[in-house]
């Protein structure tokens with residue numbers, strides 16, 4: 001329990017925050033409930049302040065609910081025990097100048113009125129209110145050097161209307177607020193000077209209280225009754241005043257209209273009662289949740305309880321419940337509200353030297369009256385004494401001044417008339433004064449009678465032994481309270497221990513689980529390690545294979561480079577290198593299709609034979625290029641060996657497309673048919689021409705010699721076969737391969753010998769044609785090679 005929010009106990013001048021003290025009292029099962037066979041569902045553990053409630057009707061719900069309070073009382077608890085243990089300290093605080101409030105809350109018929117008022121005329125069954133009277137007056141009678149002023153009021157809230165139970169016909173009452181708290185102006189207060197006075201007031205009020213009959217309770221309170229006690233205390237020595245205010249509230253019971261079997265009037269009452277109680281529940285909830293807005297203004301009840309709930313009062317809530325299963329839901333609701341109310345914090349304030357203290361007013365008035373009466377009495381006494389001195393010999397002595405004055409006037413006859421008038425006047429005056437003084441004296445007596453002087457009749461009321469007994473009772477109550485607290489703390493510790501144990505158990509389970517997981521993980525780890533080793537092994541294998549492949553490739557590359565270095569002209573190689581571009585997408589080297597700048601002559605130089613090709617290419621080459629044989633390499637686009645020119649090296653049969661110009665074909669056809677010589681028209685290069693002429697001549701001579709030697713006739717169709725044979729022996733490319741080379745033999749299988757005569761004729765014609773074209777082809781470096789080959793063929 002923190003210092004900020006301790007539970008109320010003995011009175012203290014310091015006023016730390018204090019929680020509302022919540023006590024639960026369970027009444028015994030009633031005869032009606034018993035006869036109906038209703039089971040008991042409430043178990044109370046007074047030594048622990050615990051209440052348990054079991055739901056028998058719904059098996060699915062949580063079976064037993066447990067609530068802990070500041071104190072719990074079962075059916076066997078006596079009124080005196082409850083009072084001594086719970087209420088006594090609070091009333092002591094009130095007698096020390098604090099505000100206090102005790103209210104009984106609960107379902108109808110659960111014993112609120114029984115707890116607050118008890119059974120009339122039955123000493124043991126007296127409730128809290130009459131016992132409070134006794135405690136107050138016992139205190140007053142014991143306290144010396146104190147003056148007390150005790151006023152009581154009694155009001156009820158019926159159908160949301162305030163009614164003065166001590167003056168039932170009084171006008172409409174309202175709740176007002178001022179600095180010191182809420183109050184009801186014009187509420188009748190009766191001054192009390194004893195326990196009996198207070199009991200009388202209570203009984204008068206109870207007679208006026210609205211009660212009715214319901215199914216739940218024969219004498220059901222249909223209103224919220226508030227018995228207000230105001231005790232003003234003045235220390236005579238220090239002249240300081242304290243005011244203690246105590247509100248004792250017996251609330252109307254919350255009820256289910258279906259259960260109460262109420263009439264129309266009862267239903268109206270019940271709806272108002274429930275409304276006020278639900279607003280009380282809302283206030284409790286708002287305070288428990290520390291809500292910024294507390295709906296005090298929702299009902300008259302909550303407005304009156306404003307100081308008691310979250311205000312400057314010490315408060316006890318007594319939650320009354322019944323044990324029957326029939327009222328399970330209502331009991332549970334009460335227990336829940338009570339549990340919430342435990343968290344409400346109040347800040348009790350001691351009412352010292354209040355401005356509105358009646359006692360002060362009374363004291364001042366008494367003083368004033370005394371001051372008024374005293375000089376008059378003095379005057380009278382003096383006058384009387386004077387007259388006695390003047391007429392000491394007179395036998396007739398009267399106490400009355402008027403009489404003396406008359407006697408005096410009789411003795412002096414000469415001034416009779418004057419004296420008579422004077423006497424009459426003074427008589428009147430004296431009479432008036434006397435009446436006035438008498439009035440003041442009565443008023444003074446009246447005021448003085450309202451103030452009770454403490455410390456009187458102490459021994460009359462209680463003997464020493466009784467006092468001792470009382471002390472012991474309070475001590476016992478205190479001890480019990482401490483016991484409950486200790487018990488609750490123990491339980492809390494037990495719970496904590498249990499929780500720790502559970503945690504430990506769950507930790508052990510967790511460890512076990514983790515161990516299992518760990519061993520699984522370890523097995524996985526081993527498998528993974530094995531896999532890793534396998535991967536490493538595979539990787540090394542791959543690496544070795546790659547290295548071997550790389551070595552092979554390097555070797556191959558070296559061979560290719562060797563070939564390139566030795567067979568590809570430097571300028572071509574250079575060009576190819578610059579022309580080659582790496583295609584990132586396809587990941588391969590490619591030759592760019594556009595001619596390189598600075599080298600544009602290169603493509604322009606080349607004869608264009610196919611519209612989409614970069615260089616002249618034959619159908620045969622196209623076909624070959626599609627195959628993947630090694631021999632097809634030379635037909636691929638970038639055949640470095642025959643890069644520059646694809647020579648027309650086809651046979652007449654294979655040579656289908658008109659790659660040779662029409663004029664040349666016509667010439668050749670004519671030459672073959674006629675066998676005539678071809679005129680050499682163009683002669684740019686004399687050397688070539690002369691060499692060709694030599695070839696032609698040599699060929700002609702050789703043909704003639706051959707014809708003579710063999711005397712063999714020429715084949716009738718030799719003309720058509722001769723070029724084929726000749727063409728078959730001509731090797732395309734940069735150089736003409738030797739007739740015996742492998743590549744040549746693969747590509748051009750020999751089909752038979754060609755007659756020398758025809759051969760020479762063809763050679764002659766070819767040479768002649770070449771001479772005719774020499775102007776365009778002499779620059780070609782391969783052209784001379786062809787000539788050499790033709791020469792060779794010819795020879």
Ligand SMILES: Nc1ncnc2c1ncn2[C@@H]1O[C@H](COP(=O)(O)OP(=O)(O)OP(=O)(O)O)[C@@H](O)[C@H]1O
Pocket residue numbers: 026027028075106107108109110111112113114115217219220221222251252253254320
């Ligand atoms: N602790 C108790 N011991 C014995 N009898 C009790 C106890 N509490 C209540 N009773 C009895 O139960 C009945 C109903 O009690 P009471 O009238 O005090 O209930 P209530 O809560 O004030 O009801 P309502 O809200 O309707 O006014 C009464 O006959 C009363 O004597």
